[in-house]
Amino acid sequence: MAVFRRGKWWWTDFSVNGQRFRQPLNTTDWREALKREKEKIGQAQAGKLTAAGQSFSRLPFPEAVEQWLAEKKLRIAPKTYCTERERAGVPKQYFRKARLRDITAESVLAYMQQRSEAGISNATINRELDVIRGVLKRARLWYRVADDLKPLPVHSNIGRALAPDEEIRLLRMAGSRPEWQTARLAMLLALNTTCRGCELKGLRWHDVDLIARTITIRRSKTSAGIRTIPLNANAWQAVLELRERIKLFYGSEPRPDWYVFPSGEGQGPRSNLNDATVRPDPTKPMTTWRTAWRALTRAIQCPACGQLQAPGETCANGQCNADIRRVKSPLAGLRFHDLRHHAITRLCESQASDATIMAIAGHVSESMLRHYSHVRQHAMRRALDSLAGELSSGGYVTNGVTKSADSASKPTQPIKNHGGREGARTPDLLVANEALSQLSYTPTVTKARRTA
Numbered sequence: 001m002a003v004f005r006r007g008k009w010w011w012t013d014f015s016v017n018g019q020r021f022r023q024p025l026n027t028t029d030w031r032e033a034l035k036r037e038k039e040k041i042g043q044a045q046a047g048k049l050t051a052a053g054q055s056f057s058r059l060p061f062p063e064a065v066e067q068w069l070a071e072k073k074l075r076i077a078p079k080t081y082c083t084e085r086e087r088a089g090v091p092k093q094y095f096r097k098a099r100l101r102d103i104t105a106e107s108v109l110a111y112m113q114q115r116s117e118a119g120i121s122n123a124t125i126n127r128e129l130d131v132i133r134g135v136l137k138r139a140r141l142w143y144r145v146a147d148d149l150k151p152l153p154v155h156s157n158i159g160r161a162l163a164p165d166e167e168i169r170l171l172r173m174a175g176s177r178p179e180w181q182t183a184r185l186a187m188l189l190a191l192n193t194t195c196r197g198c199e200l201k202g203l204r205w206h207d208v209d210l211i212a213r214t215i216t217i218r219r220s221k222t223s224a225g226i227r228t229i230p231l232n233a234n235a236w237q238a239v240l241e242l243r244e245r246i247k248l249f250y251g252s253e254p255r256p257d258w259y260v261f262p263s264g265e266g267q268g269p270r271s272n273l274n275d276a277t278v279r280p281d282p283t284k285p286m287t288t289w290r291t292a293w294r295a296l297t298r299a300i301q302c303p304a305c306g307q308l309q310a311p312g313e314t315c316a317n318g319q320c321n322a323d324i325r326r327v328k329s330p331l332a333g334l335r336f337h338d339l340r341h342h343a344i345t346r347l348c349e350s351q352a353s354d355a356t357i358m359a360i361a362g363h364v365s366e367s368m369l370r371h372y373s374h375v376r377q378h379a380m381r382r383a384l385d386s387l388a389g390e391l392s393s394g395g396y397v398t399n400g401v402t403k404s405a406d407s408a409s410k411p412t413q414p415i416k417n418h419g420g421r422e423g424a425r426t427p428d429l430l431v432a433n434e435a436l437s438q439l440s441y442t443p444t445v446t447k448a449r450r451t452a
Contacts, residue, residue: 003025003033003034008028009024009027010025010027010030010032010033012033012040014040014041016041016044016045019044025037056138057100057140058099058101059099060096060097060098061092061098061103062092062095065088065091065131065135068134068135069084069085069088071138072084072134087128087131090115095107100136100141101139101141103141103145104144105145108129108145108149109148112125112152115128116152122152122153126151126154133149159338159341160335160341160342161338161341161342161345161346162334165330170297173331174296179292180292180295180296182261182286183292183296185241185242185261187339188234188237191234191342191343192232192234192238192439193215193229193360194340194343194344194361196340197337198220198221199217199221200260200261201259201285202219203260204256205254205257205258206256207260208239208260212429213236214228214231214429215229215239216229217229217362224358224362227359227362230436232436234439235436242260242261249279249280250279250282254282257283258283259282259285259286261285261289262280262282262285263280263286263287264280264284289336297333298310298329298332300328302327303324303327304322305317307320309324311324311327313325343439344357346438346439347436356431356432356435357435359432360436
């Protein structure tokens with residue numbers, strides 16, 4: 001252990017567990033140098049200083065980000081990798097001339113301030129801060145700025161549950177055009193199984209049990225998402241329609257390794273189904289149904305002639321030409337993920353136990369369950385109206401008065417318990433199927449088409 005001077009500045013040279021550290025102390029005062037040397041030794045003993053971290057900390061920020069992304073690519077999904085790379089673009093440009101060890105809390109706070117003044121949302125700034133934090137952690141430098149850098153406040157969006165009229169409109173709208181068939185079938189499964197979009201896209205036919213009428217989610221957002229979900233009548237009808245569609249394209253039963261939602265519905269005429277260029281590829285999963293979903297949720301009806309069309313300035317009907325600039329769909333802005341939120345809300349309103357809902361939806365904790373399960377106003381009103389009914393019929397009072405003799409003489413009735421909140425066993429498929437059957441959707445399922 002030694003403190004030495006290089007020019008005006010003091011440095012330290014010491015070893016911990018056989019590993020040598022040669023660090024600048026960034027001071028010209030000898031007493032301050034001794035103090036900082038002890039801090040460096042403590043950091044090395046705590047594992048905050050490593051040989052790999054020292055070499056990584058000398059890299060320019062853009063080069064360090066590229067190396068960090070390359071290491072992360074091995075552990076994350078391809079789409080997540082693309083998202084991380086996109087988020088890193090602005091920080092790389094801002095810190096393009098800085099080395100990692102030269103980045104301070106003040107410089108990061110200045111970056112956040114500049115982005116906020118440019119009108120960027122707090123959520124986006126926080127995601128970019130995640131990139132900076134990840135790179136600095138890789139260099140064992142985050143501890144220097146962690147106390148001064150906190151995420152910006154973000155408004156919590158708990159999702160959207162559909163009103164009854166919105167639900168009916170969505171079901172009718174989805175079945176009105178053949179090009180929305182894929183989005184419609186995915187929508188029916190999401191509404192009746194609580195599945196996420198990524199879970200449906202990764203579903204293969206060997207995950208569908210046609211005898212037990214269940215689907216098994218093998219890959220999800222979290223480990224709790226791996227689960228088996230029973231299919232109610234509406235979900236089962238959607239699965240049968242997907243199966244018939246594959247049989248129309250290939251003239252045979254779907255193979256076990258084929259995807260339920262195949263990649264690419266093809267373009268051009270469907271008269272020749274033997275032409276591989278116009279058929280979907282079931283060996284690859286569908287990447288997105290965003291175009292169809294946006295068209296479906298944004299579609300409006302002309303108030304004059306009733307024609308269904310995309311939003312615009314004038315009606316697409318040449319004989320009408322009505323002004324439709326102020327006409328907006330009540331479903332505009334509805335995310336596909338909101339269907340999962342709506343299904344979980346319906347399960348909560350059906351009085352299913354928390355354990356049953358968590359087994360169906362694949363939640364990790366009860367806090368996430370509360371995030372989804374806020375009940376709508378009319379459900380709370382029904383619960384409060386039931387209290388008014390009990391009081392008006394001579395029910396309970398709160399002044400220590402017991403039940404009346406008539407009510408006390410009535411035999412008690414056993415209540416079926418589907419599992420409590422703490423220490424409960426995971427409900428079996430029968431209980432889950434009973435809960436899902438209460439999602440009373442009555443969509444009109446059309447005949448399977450050859451178009452997506």
